[in-house]
Amino acid sequence: MYNSFFFFIVFTGFAFPDWAYKPESSPGSRQIQLWHFILELLRKEEYHDVIAWQGDYGEFVIKDPDEVARLWGVRKCKPQMNYDKLSRALRYYYNKRILHKTKGKRFTYKFNFNKLVLVNYPFIDMGMAGKYPQNNMGPVPQSAPPVPSGGTHFRFPPCTPSDVLSPNEELRSPTLFSSVARRLARGSVSDCSDGTSANSEVEESLSEEQHRRGPGPDIPAFRGPPLPRLPHEGIFRVYPRPRVPEPLSPFPVSPMAAPSGLLPPQLSPALPMTPTHMNYTPSPTLSPMYPGGSHFSFNPEDMKRYLQAHTQSVYNYHLSPRAFLHYPSIVVPQPQRPEKPLHLPPEEPPFKFKLQPPPLGKKQRERPLEPGSSTSSSSSGVPQIKVEPISDAEEDEEDLMVEVTDISEEEDDEEVFKAPTVPEQKPLLLFYLAGKRKQ
């Protein structure tokens, strides 16, 4: 049922923005993208002197810009690559929300994903864990996502999502998700593919991982054994039971590994200065995720709350709902509004919005009309709008927004609605969709 998808997603913290789903290497995938490359370097301790997690959660510092640029150049077969160019590419991620700059800190950028999934789903292996158990010295950067390495793959709990969420709680739209499927096919990956010596370092280590067979504690993330129907599942892994933190893991201690009493403290280290704004944070005892024993416990009520909170946080952290869209059958529960149908009337948004022009890149500004584009229904009709919360001067303005994308038609993204995060326990969210355009 759709539930399995949804459940899986929620459960595994699959609510990453779509960019986070691109597999490191998948057949037919495209060229590797910079953000992914950065992630690769970050998870390998051999590059810790060049680039490493540092600072706030999700923050990383490029210690040696020239080297990073060089490596990138090697990977992309662009010998002329330099930090200036690389950084330009990085800046293009700002609007995409993949990254943002940590102002005041030189060469420091921050990934936009952590707050949510990583914080709430510490047991998910995003592939950030190093594969080199030895050598973990130094203080663990809190900036690194909590990634216990090793562990079993997620399994659906004994109860189905429907046990937790009633149908009407779903935010569901068949058309909405229709286009999603095709996106699944999109890959992103890597290899310059020439296999030349040029791809040395990074490539080499990657290859090593990539060619490794069979799931193991050290399996590189992004490549776990595939679960049926979930092409990307390899990206994340769930750790149902406590494990000993891996030395190399960015995190000193895996939240999951700790005894219940320690859980709370351990969850936070990852996000020291960044408030989570969760309406509900699963406690060791309450959280269905908590591996109090060897298995999950699923208290319907808790689960329900958990899921709701999670979903809410997904939006709060502006992880684009697009993430959900990858799964045609998934549905998003409406946070804090369990009993109501999800479709919010566009006319009555739960929040105050400030209309803002879409973060158009120049590309959108000047969009030559395309003759004969059958799919271009969007251009004329629905205006693209981006809504931004009026008030929310948070330290993390961006992260506090709710972002919604409408994909009623094709795939796409850019029409984004943002709603302010509702502090405390207000009902949150969401979104809804409006027109969208094809990119």
Next chain:
DNA sequence: TACGGAAAAG
């Protein structure tokens, strides 16, 4: 050092 426009490339 950082940002972002422009245009080109793949």
Next chain:
DNA sequence: CTTTTCCGTA
């Protein structure tokens, strides 16, 4: 589309 390349501005 994403990234590369170039560049003016702050």
